Amino acid sequence: KAGVTQTPRYLIKTRGQQVTLSCSPISGHRSVSWYQQTPGQGLQFLFEYFSETQRNKGNFPGRFSGRQFSNSRSEMNVSTLELGDSALYLCASSSPTGEYEQYFGPGTRLTVT
């Protein structure tokens, strides 16, 4: 079974621009979560989608948004990029019958200049 895939793997953007990251979960998984990883703050939860609905949200500004499609694929968008948004963005999917374990993709490395 294929793992979680994320595109693109690397991205360089300029302050003020917006960016969209994509995530395809493991087949059959309906929950997709997003995390931001930085050296200073570590791993922080952004939001979770289940059946196209956001059911949990972390403590991030409204510039960070996401959505999920009917095939469970998910996108996250960051508008008005700031230097501090430079991070590794990780997507994870989980099974509705699993014991809450999440399976992570390789991440998208976003650099804001």
Added chain:
Amino acid sequence: GNSVTQMEGPVTLSEEAFLTINCTYTATGYPSLFWYVQYPGEGLQLLLKATKADDKGSNKGFEATYRKETTSFHLEKGSVQVSDSAVYFCALTYGYRQAGTALIFGKGTTLSVSS
């Protein structure tokens, strides 16, 4: 609030040495506990899990026991290899189906094993 505290690294060991990485948590109720590992340039891989008190998770020679009385989930391995060099994260979730399954992570512990 809920939180996870890990011993700070880096942890430097020789091959075949015994490994312990301490993890304690603060949470109400009965969270599920996990260890994830991150190799350079990669995402996180689930290493092992435990979902209730006294459960022992194990995988690839690594073990951790869910100790509710000490709110701990320490990771151990009897004999480390160079290939175990990575960053290890302890995490918890409540996994409420209605409220979601957000993971709360510790800061991570870097392990470096030399031959």
